[in-house]
Amino acid sequence: MDWDLVWKALISLAGIGLLLGMLLAVASRRFYVEVDPRVEEVLKVLPQSNCGACGLPGCEAAAEAIVEGRASVKICKAGGPAVTAEVARIMGVEVETDTPRVARIHCKGGIAVSPLRAYYQGVSSCRAADLTGADKACPFGCLGLHDCADVCPVNAIMFDKQGLRRVIARKCTGCGLCIDACPRGLIELVPANARVISRCKSKYLGKKASSVCRVACIGCKKCEKACPKGAIKVENGYATIDYDLCDGCLECAMVCPTDTIEIWAEMKWHPEGGEFVVPPK
Amino acid sequence: MNEAWRFFLIFFGAAIVSNILLIRFIGLCPFFGVSSSLETSIGMSLSVIFVMTMASSVSWIAWNLVLEPLGVGEFLYIPAFILIIASLVQFVEMVIKKTSPPLYRAMGIYLPLITTNCAVFAAATESVKPGFFTKLNIAYQYGFLEAVVYSVGIAVGFSLVLIFFAAIRERLEDAPIPRFFRGVPIAFITAALFSLAFMGFAGMFNL
Numbered sequence: 001m002d003w004d005l006v007w008k009a010l011i012s013l014a015g016i017g018l019l020l021g022m023l024l025a026v027a028s029r030r031f032y033v034e035v036d037p038r039v040e041e042v043l044k045v046l047p048q049s050n051c052g053a054c055g056l057p058g059c060e061a062a063a064e065a066i067v068e069g070r071a072s073v074k075i076c077k078a079g080g081p082a083v084t085a086e087v088a089r090i091m092g093v094e095v096e097t098d099t100p101r102v103a104r105i106h107c108k109g110g111i112a113v114s115p116l117r118a119y120y121q122g123v124s125s126c127r128a129a130d131l132t133g134a135d136k137a138c139p140f141g142c143l144g145l146h147d148c149a150d151v152c153p154v155n156a157i158m159f160d161k162q163g164l165r166r167v168i169a170r171k172c173t174g175c176g177l178c179i180d181a182c183p184r185g186l187i188e189l190v191p192a193n194a195r196v197i198s199r200c201k202s203k204y205l206g207k208k209a210s211s212v213c214r215v216a217c218i219g220c221k222k223c224e225k226a227c228p229k230g231a232i233k234v235e236n237g238y239a240t241i242d243y244d245l246c247d248g249c250l251e252c253a254m255v256c257p258t259d260t261i262e263i264w265a266e267m268k269w270h271p272e273g274g275e276f277v278v279p280p281k
Numbered sequence: 282m283n284e285a286w287r288f289f290l291i292f293f294g295a296a297i298v299s300n301i302l303l304i305r306f307i308g309l310c311p312f313f314g315v316s317s318s319l320e321t322s323i324g325m326s327l328s329v330i331f332v333m334t335m336a337s338s339v340s341w342i343a344w345n346l347v348l349e350p351l352g353v354g355e356f357l358y359i360p361a362f363i364l365i366i367a368s369l370v371q372f373v374e375m376v377i378k379k380t381s382p383p384l385y386r387a388m389g390i391y392l393p394l395i396t397t398n399c400a401v402f403a404a405a406t407e408s409v410k411p412g413f414f415t416k417l418n419i420a421y422q423y424g425f426l427e428a429v430v431y432s433v434g435i436a437v438g439f440s441l442v443l444i445f446f447a448a449i450r451e452r453l454e455d456a457p458i459p460r461f462f463r464g465v466p467i468a469f470i471t472a473a474l475f476s477l478a479f480m481g482f483a484g485m486f487n488l
Contacts, residue, residue, distance in 0.1 A: 005352070008351045008353050009357055012353055012357065012361075013357060013360060016361055016365065020365065023368065024372055024375075027372050027376065031375040031378065032379075033378050
C-alpha cells in the first residue's frame with residue numbers, strides 16, 4: 001500500500017478544511033450581525049416546517065417579519081391558535097380571536113316559489129346564463145348552476161331540493177373564493193355563530209318583488225322596526241343584517257311576512273335531499 | 282488565435298454552445314424549482330453567477346497549488362471541491378449579510394440552496410478538467426483567467442436560460458392548456474423544445 005499517497009491525501013484535505021474553517025471562524029466574528037433576540041425566540045415557537053403558507057420564504061423570514069412588524073402575529077396558519085398565542089406572548093401583544101366565518105348564498109327562491117320565465121339551454125355556467133338574462137324570473141336570484149361549486153376547494157357547495165345552491169356550513173372554511181365566482185354577488189361571508197340570515201338580495205319592492213318570487217324581500221321594513229339592537233337596515237330594497245350588533249333574539253325572523261329572514265341554527269345535510277333545520281337551542 | 286478571441290470562444294462555448302441546462306442537463310432542479318416566477322429566477326441567477334465564479338476560481342487555485350502537485354487530485358477532487366463550495370457559500374452569505382442587507386434579501390434563500398447545486402460543482406470541475414462532463418477528451422488546461430471566464434460563461438448561460446424559461450412559464454400560466462398538462466408537465470415539454478432549439482448550436486465550435 002502506498003502510505004505516502006494516503007498521507008498526502010489526508011494532509012491536503014485536512015489543510016484545505018482547516019484553512020476554510022479558520023476563514024469561516026474569523027468571518028463569523030468579523031461579520032457578526034446584531035439580530036433582535038426576539039427573532040430567535042419567535043423562530044423557536046414556529047413549526048419549523050418552512051411550509052410557506054404565510055407567503056414568506058420559510059419560518060426564519062416569517063420570524064423576522066413578525067419582529068419587524070411587517071407581519072401580524074397571526075401569520076402562521078400551520079401553527080394555529082397555539083403558535084399564535086406563543087408568538088403574541090413573546091411580542092407582548094394581545095390577540096383577539098376572530099369568530100370563524102362561513103359563506104352563505106343570499107337567495108331562498110327555489111323552483112317551488114320562484115317561477116321560471118324561460119328555458120335556458122346555453123353554456124352551463126352562471127356567468128354565461130346571467131349575460132343572457134337567464135331563465136329565472138327574478139333578475140337577482142341564484143341561478144342554481146355551478147360556478148360557485150366549481151371554485152370551492154372543499155366541496156362545501158351543494159344543491160338543495162329547491163334547485164338552489166347551498167353552502168354546507170360545517171365544511172366551509174370561509175376562504176371566500178365563491179364570492180367572486182357568483183355573477184350576481186349573492187354570496188357573502190357570515191359569522192358561523194349567526195342566528196338569523198336574510199336570504200334575499202332583490203332590489204324590487206312590494207308587489208314587484210313578490211310577483212317574481214314568493215319568498216323575496218319586499219322591503220317592508222318590519223324587521224328594521226322589530227330589531228331591538230338596530231342591527232337590520234333595509235337598503236336597495238332588501239334587508240341587511242349587521243352581525244356586529246345582532247344578538248340573536250330572532251325578533252326579525254318572527255315578524256318577516258315572506259319568511260325571507262331565516263332562523264339559521266345548524267343546518268344539516270339530509271341524505272334524502274335538501275336540508276332541514278335543527279331548531280336553535 | 283489571439284487572446285481576446287480565445288476568451289470569447291471559451292465564454293460563448295460555455296454559455297450557449299454547450300449550455301449547462303439545455304445541452305448538458307446539469308442543475309435541472311433549480312431550473313424547474315425556481316423558474317415559476319421571473320422575480321425568483323432573477324434572484325437565483327444573481328446568486329449563481331456570484332457563487333459559480335467564486336467557487337471555480339478557488340477550486341482552480343486548490344487544484345493547481347495543492348491537489349495536482351501532491352498527485353492526489355484524481356481521486357480527491359470531489360470532496361475537496363464540495364468542501365470549498367460549501368464553506369465559500371457560507372462565507373459569502375456572512376459577508377453579504379453584513380455589508381449589503383438589500384442584496385442579502387434579494388438572494389434570500391437561494392444562496393444556501395446553491396451549496397448543494399450540481400451545476401456549481403460541474404463548473405468547478407470543468408474549469409480544472411475541461412470537457413469532463415461533455416465526455417470530450419480535451420488535452421488542454423485552462424489558465425486561471427480562462428477558468429474564471431469559463432465559469433462566468435456557464436453561469437451566464439444558466440441565468441439566461443433560467444430567466445427565459447421563467448418568462449415563458451409566466452405566460453404559460455394564462456395559456457389555454459389542457460388540464461392534464463397544467464403546471465409541471467407543460468414545463469417539461471417546453472424545456473424539451475427549448476433544449477431542441479439549443480441543440481442547433483451543437484458543434485458550432487467548442488473548446
